[in-house]
Amino acid sequence: MSIAVQVRAIAPLYHAHDCEGEQVVRLRNFRRQYGVNTIIDGLDLDLYAGEFVSLLGRSGSGKTTLLRTLAGIDRSNGQDVKVPGSRAVVFQDARLLPWKRVWRNVAVGLKGDKVRERASLALHEVCLGHRLDAWPLTLSGGEAQRVSLARALVREPKLLLMDEPFAALDALTRPKMHKLVLALWQAHKPAVLLVTHDVNEAIALSDRVLVLDKGRIVAEERINTERGKYRLGLVSELRRQLLGYLDHDVVAEPDQFPCGDIAHSTTPTEQFAGIDSQ
Amino acid sequence: MSRQMRQVRDCGATLIRARWMSPVLLLAIWELGARTGLIPEHILAAPSAVLGTLWQMVITGELPRNLLVSLQRVVIGLSIGFGVGTVLGLIAGLSRQGELSFDPLMQINGKIPVFALTPLFIAWFGIGEFPKVALIAFSTIFPVYLNLYGGIRAVDVRLIEAARSFGLNRAEIIWHVILPGALPSLLIGMRYSLSVAVLVLVIAEQINASAGLGYLVNNARDFMRTDIIVVCLMVYAVLGLAGDALVRLLEFRLLAWRPSVVQP
Numbered sequence: 001m002s003i004a005v006q007v008r009a010i011a012p013l014y015h016a017h018d019c020e021g022e023q024v025v026r027l028r029n030f031r032r033q034y035g036v037n038t039i040i041d042g043l044d045l046d047l048y049a050g051e052f053v054s055l056l057g058r059s060g061s062g063k064t065t066l067l068r069t070l071a072g073i074d075r076s077n078g079q080d081v082k083v084p085g086s087r088a089v090v091f092q093d094a095r096l097l098p099w100k101r102v103w104r105n106v107a108v109g110l111k112g113d114k115v116r117e118r119a120s121l122a123l124h125e126v127c128l129g130h131r132l133d134a135w136p137l138t139l140s141g142g143e144a145q146r147v148s149l150a151r152a153l154v155r156e157p158k159l160l161l162m163d164e165p166f167a168a169l170d171a172l173t174r175p176k177m178h179k180l181v182l183a184l185w186q187a188h189k190p191a192v193l194l195v196t197h198d199v200n201e202a203i204a205l206s207d208r209v210l211v212l213d214k215g216r217i218v219a220e221e222r223i224n225t226e227r228g229k230y231r232l233g234l235v236s237e238l239r240r241q242l243l244g245y246l247d248h249d250v251v252a253e254p255d256q257f258p259c260g261d262i263a264h265s266t267t268p269t270e271q272f273a274g275i276d277s278q
Numbered sequence: 279m280s281r282q283m284r285q286v287r288d289c290g291a292t293l294i295r296a297r298w299m300s301p302v303l304l305l306a307i308w309e310l311g312a313r314t315g316l317i318p319e320h321i322l323a324a325p326s327a328v329l330g331t332l333w334q335m336v337i338t339g340e341l342p343r344n345l346l347v348s349l350q351r352v353v354i355g356l357s358i359g360f361g362v363g364t365v366l367g368l369i370a371g372l373s374r375q376g377e378l379s380f381d382p383l384m385q386i387n388g389k390i391p392v393f394a395l396t397p398l399f400i401a402w403f404g405i406g407e408f409p410k411v412a413l414i415a416f417s418t419i420f421p422v423y424l425n426l427y428g429g430i431r432a433v434d435v436r437l438i439e440a441a442r443s444f445g446l447n448r449a450e451i452i453w454h455v456i457l458p459g460a461l462p463s464l465l466i467g468m469r470y471s472l473s474v475a476v477l478v479l480v481i482a483e484q485i486n487a488s489a490g491l492g493y494l495v496n497n498a499r500d501f502m503r504t505d506i507i508v509v510c511l512m513v514y515a516v517l518g519l520a521g522d523a524l525v526r527l528l529e530f531r532l533l534a535w536r537p538s539v540v541q542p
Contacts, residue, residue, distance in 0.1 A: 071443040088444065095440040099458040099535045108454055109446045135535045155444070 021049040024159050024191040025070065028080040032065050032215075039065045040215040049158065050189040054202035057212035058246055063195045066212070067163050070193065087159040088152035092167050094144035096136035096151075103132040106151045122154035123147070125187075126180060142173040146180070153184060160190040166201065178205060182227065199242050204231060209238075211245055219245055323505035331505040332512070340494075345513060347489040348479060351407065352517075355414025356475050360468065362415070363422025367467075370423070371430030371460065372452065381427070388420035392478050400485060410482035417478045421470035429463025430456055462536070465529050472521035476514060 025047035032040040040062045047053055057063045068074045069081065071089045096105045106119040123129055126146040136144060145165060152160055162181075166174045182205060185192055196202055202209045203223060211219040221238055225231050293299060305325050311317040312324030319327070335341035366384060369376035392413060403409040433456050441451045483492020491510050498506035 068439075073439045073443055085445075089440070091436070091440060093436070095436055097437060097441075097455060097458070099461075099533075100454070108441070109444045109450060137535065137537050151444070 024049050024084055026082040030069070030079055030081060032069065032074070038215060043216055045217065047159065047191045047193060049191055051207045052185055052192045052194070052205060053208045053210060054194045054196055054206040055210050055212055056196060056199060056202050056242060056246065058197060061212045062215040063212055064163060067161055067193070067195050070159070071161050084158040086155065086157050087161060088155045088157040090145070090148050090152050090160070090162040090165045092164040094148040096144055096147055098136050100136070101132070102128070102134045102136060102139070102147055105136060105147060106154050108151070110154065118154055119150070122150035125153065125184065126150045142169055142177065145169065145177065149181070149184065153188060156188065157190050160192045162192065162194045164196055181205065199239055199246065203239055209242065211242065320502040320504060323508060328505050328508045332509045335506070335509060341509070341513070344490050344494050348483065348491040351410050351482065351490065352414060352475050352479055355411045356418055356471065358411070358415035359418025359471060359475070360422055363419040363467070363471070364426060364464070366419070367423040367426030367430070371427040372456070384420060384423050387416070388424065392417040393481055396481060396485065405486040409485060410487070413482045414475050414478050418471040418475050421474060422464070422467040425463045425467030425470070426460055429460030432463070433459035462533055465525060465532070469522060469525045472525060473518055476518045476521065480514065
């Protein structure tokens with residue numbers, strides 16, 4: 001396996017953030033195992049206030065596992081993990097409670113008064129002001145995902161986590177959602193961690209792209225070009241590199257794909273061992 | 279074939295296909311058999327006679343009085359059964375320790391045939407109201423318990439995780455996510471319990487009762503009054519249907535969010 005990875009190596013990643021604001025997330029040498037499977041192995045991660053970061057990785061690279069820790073769904077068990085208490089998640093499946101009307105889904109768990117007003121405001125922000133009293137099961141996929149976005153934003157989170165939030169949407173809805181998410185991010189300025197396997201999406205939206213593989217962050221790229229329709233063209237070189245990185249093992253051994261890859265897709269070590277031995 | 283004949287034929291075809299046709303036909307044959315003397319009255323009274331008896335029993339107050347006694351037994355027994363089943367279902371559904379403590383007992387409860395239990399209840403509680411209510415209560419615990427417990431365990435774990443990620447504590451997760459998620463199952467358990475309650479009512483009222491529908495049936499048997507027996511059978515059926523309709527109404531109100539009931 002000798003595909004040269006041209007994206008910057010990880011070593012010098014974590015000293016160049018002095019220009020950023022307050023540090024929101026800090027993970028050092030983070031590990032996560034399920035039984036004998038090590039999903040995340042010695043991962044370092046820093047996120048700063050107000051930045052939009054994408055986390056790229058193939059299936060089984062540990063993206064979702066990492067996000068579960070940052071979201072507080074999994075406990076960190078005394079590891080060196082710093083995450084803000086004020087955080088919210090947008091899941092790939094909207095995960096609305098079907099027995100609560102839309103505005104109550106947005107307001108779930110909110111404390112204080114004027115809860116309906118706050119929920120209503122958030123829903124207007126995602127252009128769903130007319131569906132406050134709808135039942136979630138009557139919404140389209142895009143609408144449900146916007147409700148889920150409103151539910152996250154109404155909490156004014158310091159950290160907004162998104163787990164492949166656009167993956168289930170059709171190709172026409174997705175760009176609209178990208179625009180909406182960018183607008184909301186610019187209005188509220190949370191730190192965003194977007195988990196995705198879509199390279200174009202990562203480049204179009206982020207300040208910084210991280211690549212996760214075998215439970216480690218193996219590459220990072222900062223994008224300074226202004227967002228907009230020229231961005232994809234201007235960063236085509238980066239895109240090629242990132243894509244190349246994500247594809248490396250498939251390129252190395254295309255015949256290996258059927259069965260071997262699928263069967264071991266969550267334990268990449270075995271799969272790589274097989275390739276190396278040839 | 280003339281137009282009139284065709285019309286008659288079409289009309290006949292429509293009638294044969296109607297759902298209510300077979301019961302009506304059965305009633306007609308039954309009535310005819312009774313009128314011609316083919317079915318003696320001590321075997322089965324004619325439908326017309328049954329209706330007449332029903333009317334008599336209503337205006338003399340005999341039926342309402344006894345129905346009320348039976349209803350009271352069902353309502354008290356069911357309330358206890360629902361209450362105990364719900365509490366135990368919650369405990370076993372929400373905690374591992376609760377499951378270990380109560381589930382074996384509940385499984386035993388569910389496996390004992392109520393009819394076999396009747397002699398024991400008579401030996402313990404005599405022949406008053408108590409064993410009748412106790413039998414109904416005992417037999418209605420299990421369906422409520424089992425469905426609620428199963429419903430709680432079947433709540434989508436992703437919804438619970440989402441709620442946790444939004445900072446809901448355990449009590450809030452139970453209230454906002456787990457209980458509403460288990461409600462459809464609980465209602466199914468209630469429907470099942472209702473039909474069991476009517477079934478057990480019949481058995482319970484065979485125990486030396488001095489009032490109630492079962493008492494009417496027993497008396498009627500002694501005097502070969504098949505018309506009264508059929509009236510009571512009808513009342514039992516109506517009781518079962520009414521209970522089912524009640525829970526359906528409850529479902530319609532409480533589960534308005536479900537796609538099958540949701541108004542687009």
